[in-house]
Amino acid sequence: MTAEIINGKEIAAKKREEIAKEVEKLKENGVTPGLAVILVGNNHASRTYVTNKQKSCQELGMHSILIEMPEEVSEEELLGKIDELNQDPEIHGILVQLPIPKHIDEKKVIESISPLKDVDGFHPVNIGRMMTGQNTFLPCTPYGIMVLLEETGISVAGKHVVVVGRSNIVGKPVGQLMLNQHATVTYCHSKTKDLKSYTKQADIVVAAVGIANFIKADHIKEGAVVIDVGINRNEAGKLCGDVDFEEVSQVAGYITPVPKGVGPMTITMLMYNTVKSAAESSN
Numbered sequence: 001m002t003a004e005i006i007n008g009k010e011i012a013a014k015k016r017e018e019i020a021k022e023v024e025k026l027k028e029n030g031v032t033p034g035l036a037v038i039l040v041g042n043n044h045a046s047r048t049y050v051t052n053k054q055k056s057c058q059e060l061g062m063h064s065i066l067i068e069m070p071e072e073v074s075e076e077e078l079l080g081k082i083d084e085l086n087q088d089p090e091i092h093g094i095l096v097q098l099p100i101p102k103h104i105d106e107k108k109v110i111e112s113i114s115p116l117k118d119v120d121g122f123h124p125v126n127i128g129r130m131m132t133g134q135n136t137f138l139p140c141t142p143y144g145i146m147v148l149l150e151e152t153g154i155s156v157a158g159k160h161v162v163v164v165g166r167s168n169i170v171g172k173p174v175g176q177l178m179l180n181q182h183a184t185v186t187y188c189h190s191k192t193k194d195l196k197s198y199t200k201q202a203d204i205v206v207a208a209v210g211i212a213n214f215i216k217a218d219h220i221k222e223g224a225v226v227i228d229v230g231i232n233r234n235e236a237g238k239l240c241g242d243v244d245f246e247e248v249s250q251v252a253g254y255i256t257p258v259p260k261g262v263g264p265m266t267i268t269m270l271m272y273n274t275v276k277s278a279a280e281s282s283n
C-alpha cells in the first residue's frame with residue numbers, strides 16, 4: 001500500500017482564505033484583529049518562527065506588533081509588558097514565544113496573559129475549558145491536526161488514537177481533542193514499554209516525540225492514519241519528522257509529510273484564534 005499524502009500546505013492555504021474573508025468583515029465593522037508577539041533573547045529558531053507569524057498577519061491584513069526583549073530582561077519587566085498588552089484594545093492576541101530564559105518563571109508568564117487574549121491556548125483556564133469541551137482558544141498545533149483530519153474527511157469518532165508524546169503543547173492536548181470528538185485515546189511516551197504493541201493497534205497515530213525517524217513501518221497497522229508532528233534534522237542536516245516517511249508511507253493509509261504537513265497548520269490556527277478573539281471582543 002502507498003499512503004495518500006495529507007497536504008498541510010494546501011489545507012492551510014484554504015483555511016487562510018476563509019480567515020482573510022473574516023478579517024475583511026471585521027475591518028468593515030471597524031475592528032482590525034491584532035496580535036502581539038513577545039520574543040525574549042536571541043534564539044535563532046524562535047526568531048524564525050516569530051518572523052513567520054508576523055508575515056502571516058501581514059498577508060491576512062491583520063495588525064501585528066513584535067516586542068523584542070533582551071535575554072537578561074527581568075521577570076517583572078516582562079510581566080509589566082504583558083499587563084500593558086492585556087489592557088490594549090488594539091491587541092486581541094498575545095503570544096510569548098517559548099522557550100524563555102530560565103530565570104523567568106514560564107508558568108507565571110503564561111498565567112499573566114489574559115485568558116481572553118491567550119491565542120496559544122496555554123493558559124490553565126483555557127486548558128480547563130478545552131478539557132470540559134467548552135468554547136475556548138484551542139492550542140494551535142493540536143487544533144491544526146484536527147482540521148487536517150476533518151478536511152481530509154477522516155472522522156475520529158470510535159477510532160483508536162495512539163498519541164506518542166505527552167508535552168503540554170502537543171501530546172496532551174491533541175489526545176484531549178480526539179477524546180472530545182469521541183475517539184478512544186491511548187497515550188504513549190518515552191517510558192512506555194513495548195511501544196509497538198500499542199501503535200500497531202492504532203487507527204490513527206500522532207507522533208510527537210521529537211526524535212528523528214523514530215516511528216518505523218513495523219509500528220504501524222496497514223491502512224492507518226499517521227500524523228507526524230516532529231521537526232528534526234537527520235544526520236545529513238535535512239529536515240525530517242518523527243516518522244520514517246519512506247518506510248511508513250508504504251504501510252499507512254494516510255500520512256502527513258515533513259515539511260508541508262502539520263507545520264503550516266500551526267500558524268494558520270494562531271491566525272484563526274486571533275481573529276476569533278477580535279470577533280468576540282467586538283460582540
Ligand code: GUN
Binds near residue numbers: 096098120
Ligand atoms: N514555541 C514553540 N512552539 C510554540 C508555540 O506554539 N507557541 C509559543 N508561544 N511558543 C512556542
